[in-house]
Amino acid sequence: MKLIFGRPAGLTDVKQRYCPGCGHGIVHRLVAELLVELNIRERAVGIAPVGCSVFADEYFNCDMIQPPHGRGPAVATGIKRARPDCILFSYQGDGDLAAIGTAETVHAAARNENITLIFINNAIYGMTGGQLAPTTLPGMRSTTSVQGRDIVKQGYPIKVCELLAGLDGPYYLVRCAVNTPKNIIRTKKALKTAFQNQINNKGFSLVEILSMCPTGWGMTPVQAKKWIGEVMSKYYPLGEFRNLAKEEK
Amino acid sequence: MAEKRLMYGNHALVEGIIYAGCRFFAGYPITPQNEVPEYMSIRMNEVGGVFLQTESEIAAINMLFGAGAAGVRATTSSSSPGISLMQEGISYIAGADIPVLVINIVRGGPGLGNIAPAQSDYYQATKGGGHGDYFTITLAPNSAQELFEFPKLAFELAEKYRNPALILADGLLGQMMEPVEFTFEPIDPGKLPEKDYALTGCRGRPRRVVRSYDLRPGKLEELNWKRYKKYQEIIKNEQRYETFNDKDAGLIIIAYGTCARVASAAMKMARDKNLKVGLLRPITLWPFPKDKVAQLSERIKDFLVVEMNCGQMIDDVRMATQFRSRIHFLGRPGGGVPTPPEVLKKIEEIMGGGR
Numbered sequence: 001m002k003l004i005f006g007r008p009a010g011l012t013d014v015k016q017r018y019c020p021g022c023g024h025g026i027v028h029r030l031v032a033e034l035l036v037e038l039n040i041r042e043r044a045v046g047i048a049p050v051g052c053s054v055f056a057d058e059y060f061n062c063d064m065i066q067p068p069h070g071r072g073p074a075v076a077t078g079i080k081r082a083r084p085d086c087i088l089f090s091y092q093g094d095g096d097l098a099a100i101g102t103a104e105t106v107h108a109a110a111r112n113e114n115i116t117l118i119f120i121n122n123a124i125y126g127m128t129g130g131q132l133a134p135t136t137l138p139g140m141r142s143t144t145s146v147q148g149r150d151i152v153k154q155g156y157p158i159k160v161c162e163l164l165a166g167l168d169g170p171y172y173l174v175r176c177a178v179n180t181p182k183n184i185i186r187t188k189k190a191l192k193t194a195f196q197n198q199i200n201n202k203g204f205s206l207v208e209i210l211s212m213c214p215t216g217w218g219m220t221p222v223q224a225k226k227w228i229g230e231v232m233s234k235y236y237p238l239g240e241f242r243n244l245a246k247e248e249k
Numbered sequence: 250m251a252e253k254r255l256m257y258g259n260h261a262l263v264e265g266i267i268y269a270g271c272r273f274f275a276g277y278p279i280t281p282q283n284e285v286p287e288y289m290s291i292r293m294n295e296v297g298g299v300f301l302q303t304e305s306e307i308a309a310i311n312m313l314f315g316a317g318a319a320g321v322r323a324t325t326s327s328s329s330p331g332i333s334l335m336q337e338g339i340s341y342i343a344g345a346d347i348p349v350l351v352i353n354i355v356r357g358g359p360g361l362g363n364i365a366p367a368q369s370d371y372y373q374a375t376k377g378g379g380h381g382d383y384f385t386i387t388l389a390p391n392s393a394q395e396l397f398e399f400p401k402l403a404f405e406l407a408e409k410y411r412n413p414a415l416i417l418a419d420g421l422l423g424q425m426m427e428p429v430e431f432t433f434e435p436i437d438p439g440k441l442p443e444k445d446y447a448l449t450g451c452r453g454r455p456r457r458v459v460r461s462y463d464l465r466p467g468k469l470e471e472l473n474w475k476r477y478k479k480y481q482e483i484i485k486n487e488q489r490y491e492t493f494n495d496k497d498a499g500l501i502i503i504a505y506g507t508c509a510r511v512a513s514a515a516m517k518m519a520r521d522k523n524l525k526v527g528l529l530r531p532i533t534l535w536p537f538p539k540d541k542v543a544q545l546s547e548r549i550k551d552f553l554v555v556e557m558n559c560g561q562m563i564d565d566v567r568m569a570t571q572f573r574s575r576i577h578f579l580g581r582p583g584g585g586v587p588t589p590p591e592v593l594k595k596i597e598e599i600m601g602g603g604r
Contacts, residue, residue, distance in 0.1 A: 081301065
């Protein structure tokens with residue numbers, strides 16, 4: 001019998017604890033496939049955030065570290081500068097990367113640090129139970145904005161790719177989604193570009209991924225995927241915001 | 250004979266860090282330690298090391314977490330408010346059992362305080378500092394010579410016990426010039442032993458994970474007890490101190506860092522007046538040299554604690570004496586530095602003038 005589909009060697013055998021319909025599992029798989037396809041699993045050091053994906057340090061089959069909330073880019077910088085041959089990826093949610101860790105994100109980008117940031121934007125704090133995130137849409141309900149995000153009192157969401165595109169430093173900034181097969185394929189391509197940039201010493205890459213959180217959103221998995229297509233990606237348009245490789249050509 | 254140079258304490262410290270084989274420095278500017286990153290940026294460039302001026306002390310300590318986890322010797326330097334910002338990171342580093350070196354050139358606090366020399370971070374340095382059950386090995390140099398020598402010692406202790414180490418100094422030590430003897434050969438970082446926890450990519454070995462959490466029921470408790478045993482080992486093995494004139498002393502001053510220098514001068518003045526005064530200088534503030542203090546307290550009725558704070562070391566001294574001795578205190582908080590005549594006056598108050 002021929003095995004045509006299985007768990008990539010970039011993932012451990014540990015059973016993942018994500019909710020049904022969650023986007024983390026899809027992105028984990030894409031990253032794990034690329035660790036193998038690009039032959040970097042044995043050079044990789046991954047960084048697990050604080051949030052639902054804190055357990056990524058059990059799931060990725062490579063060296064891993066779990067730093068304080070939001071400090072992934074700083075820890076990645078420390079490892080990369082100490083071990084330039086390692087391939088660093090910092091896997092972070094929206095609270096981690098765009099709230100508590102905003103400074104580390106912005107400055108790693110400004111330094112064009114040769115690392116890869118994988119940014120899961122699901123517009124909510126999943127692990128702590130559905131509170132307002134820096135990326136929660138205007139009017140969107142959360143457990144700390146039960147009437148919907150009030151932009152007068154709670155301000156506007158942060159569009160990370162657009163924010164970082166204002167800097168000269170970063171090499172590659174792209175926003176993708178994992179709500180449809182087509183978008184998943186595009187996400188994998190973007191992640192591949194991001195890792196290749198690092199392999200080629202090009203510098204800072206950030207792949208923002210709009211990702212489903214059916215539990216936090218109070219939706220079924222199918223509704224959640226639809227909501228990304230119809231609502232979330234209208235506020236957070238998909239596409240490249242910086243790709244210096246194209247300018248170099 | 251070893252090379253001897255007249256140097257600022259802060260520059261001696263930088264040379265000591267380089268000589269210790271450290272090739273990674275990350276830090277954020279803050280007075281009174283700016284000579285450290287400035288001189289470090291030049292020296293790291295010369296030796297092909299990493300120098301990072303960070304966006305904050307938070308970023309600096311987390312870069313250290315990364316570099317330490319990658320198995321290299323890594324240092325940051327800051328002063329009191331900056332060290333407060335680092336506490337979360339230091340707690341994670343202690344919780345992940347990663348050796349790093351943190352330098353605190355202490356200034357007056359609390360808050361923004363001032364930029365004068367102080368010792369008011371004693372509690373923070375010796376009682377953990379951040380959240381959770383942990384301690385950091387804390388060394389208190391009192392000269393440019395020790396600022397040169399202690400980074401090597403700090404790395405050796407940090408690596409032996411896999412624990413963050415602190416050097417606690419102050420702006421006065423950092424900014425005075427003294428002769429420094431280069432007492433050991435520079436360490437080649439390439440010749441330091443590989444670390445069995447280092448994140449280097451998992452080629453040819455099982456993957457490694459560096460983390461401070463364990464959510465499995467009971468497991469974190471187990472881990473904390475294991476670390477507690479490590480701390481007991483450090484307390485047993487690593488109490489360091491110097492004593493002067495303790496054999497015939499009726500009163501012993503206990504002081505570290507700059508205050509030990511002041512106390513030493515006061516002790517000599519007292520001896521000139523036939524006052525039998527001795528000095529105990531803790532070199533490790535954690536572990537506190539409690540065994541020596543306990544032994545002295547069997548005989549010594551009066552201890553005088555001299556500090557540049559409101560008396561943060563008194564509790565450690567009192568516990569070590571097991572309440573057998575009287576503890577006196579002379580303190581100068583908020584950036585004040587005691588003078589030898591001030592200390593002598595206090596000695597005379599306690600001992601009742603020339604005898």
